Amino acid sequence: xxxxxxxxxxxxxxxxxxxxxxxxxxxxxxxxxxxxxxxxxxxxxxxxxxxxxxxxxxxxxxxxxxxxxxxxxxxxxxxxxxxxxxxxxxxxxxxxxxxxxxxxxxxxxxxxxxxxxxxxxxxxxxxxxxxxxxxxxxxxxxxxxxxxxxxxxxxxxxxxxxxxxxxxxxxxxxxxxxxxxxxxxxxxxxxxxxxxxxxxxxxxxxxxxxxxxxxxxxxxxxxxxxxx
Numbered sequence: 001x002x003x004x005x006x007x008x009x010x011x012x013x014x015x016x017x018x019x020x021x022x023x024x025x026x027x028x029x030x031x032x033x034x035x036x037x038x039x040x041x042x043x044x045x046x047x048x049x050x051x052x053x054x055x056x057x058x059x060x061x062x063x064x065x066x067x068x069x070x071x072x073x074x075x076x077x078x079x080x081x082x083x084x085x086x087x088x089x090x091x092x093x094x095x096x097x098x099x100x101x102x103x104x105x106x107x108x109x110x111x112x113x114x115x116x117x118x119x120x121x122x123x124x125x126x127x128x129x130x131x132x133x134x135x136x137x138x139x140x141x142x143x144x145x146x147x148x149x150x151x152x153x154x155x156x157x158x159x160x161x162x163x164x165x166x167x168x169x170x171x172x173x174x175x176x177x178x179x180x181x182x183x184x185x186x187x188x189x190x191x192x193x194x195x196x197x198x199x200x201x202x203x204x205x206x207x208x209x210x211x212x213x214x215x216x217x218x219x220x221x222x223x224x225x226x227x228x
Contacts, residue, residue, distance in 0.1 A: 003070065004166040004198035005032040005055055010064035011221075012050055024050050025061070026221025032198045034165060037189065039209035040202040041226070042218035048202040049170055051218065055200065056089050056168045057081045069165050086115055090159030090197075092188075094171040096151040098143040104130060104154040105139040111161045122161075129157035132194070133187040149180035153187050160191055167192060167199040174204065181205070 012025040024047040032038055042048050053059040054066060057073060066073045069088050073081065098107045108126035113119065130139050133153040143151050152172065159167060172188065173181035185208050192199045201212065209215050215226035 002034050003031060003067070004034045005030065005200065006065070006067035007031075007051075007055060008065040008067075010051070010054060010061045010066070012047070012054065012059070012061050023221055025054075028064075028218070028221060028223045030055075030200075030216070030223055032166070032200060034198045035196050036214065037192055037199045037201065037212045039212040039215045040200055040218060040223075041204070041206065041209050041215060042202075044204075046218050047221065048218055051223075052168050052170050052200065052202060055166075056091060057085050086111070087162055088165050090162075090164040090167045092152075092155055092159045092167065092169040092172045094174040096143065096148075096155035098151055098155060098158070100143050103140045103142055104135060104146065104150075104157075107143075107154060108158045108161045111158065115162050117162075125161065126157070129160060129191075130154065132191060133157060147180075148176055149184050152176065152184050156184075156188050156191055160195065160197075163195065165197055167197055167201075169199065169201040171202055171204065173208065181208070185211070 007028055007030040010025050010028040013023040028051060040048055050059065054061050068084050071084065073084065105123060105126040108129060109122040112122035112125060127136065127139055130136050133156065135150060135153055138146055138150055146154065173184050176184060203209055216223045217226050
């Protein structure tokens with residue numbers, strides 16, 4: 001099974017105006033194959049978001065290697081990083097961040113158009129993705145006309161618009177009530193299973209984490225399997 005993501009010896013620290021440095025990541029290692037859904041659990045402030053930003057090429061580590069789909073990103077140009085982000089990585093956040101002036105379908109069409117897909121093909125894929133998560137009837141609704149759970153499901157579809165090999169999600173159900181959270185999580189798992197992508201999902205919800213293929217704990221700046 002091919003690797004979607006490899007992190008080797010990732011280190012990251014921040015200077016906050018005082019002597020010394022706060023070390024957030026201290027040699028974090030991870031191999032994530034396609035087809036695996038992995039939970040990332042840790043207390044607030046432990047560095048989950050930092051790890052996801054580095055894995056998603058939104059931030060650079062102080063040391064270590066980030067390999068996406070077999071491509072080592074060390075020393076890569078901004079243009080190359082943008083290309084990999086657009087084509088190989090999908091992002092989902094706690095808040096949906098849908099563009100309010102566009103419909104659900106249009107929000108999913110936009111990243112495809114940016115990657116050169118025709119308008120007709122982009123809309124066809126948008127409608128197919130929305131149908132998969134039970135939102136075909138909301139395709140032409142703007143975010144303000146949708147519930148929180150519907151907005152987040154649409155955000156999942158947008159993240160998958162360009163058929164990425166890797167999905168990174170930061171507390172994707174953290175802003176939802178338990179019932180809606182379960183519905184949204186089920187939709188996410190369905191999309192991941194059907195596409196065969198890899199997913200790294202940061203969550204405080206231990207019940208949802210237990211339903212994933214593997215759980216990793218970020219502790220002391222390193223990643224450890226929860227079952228160990």
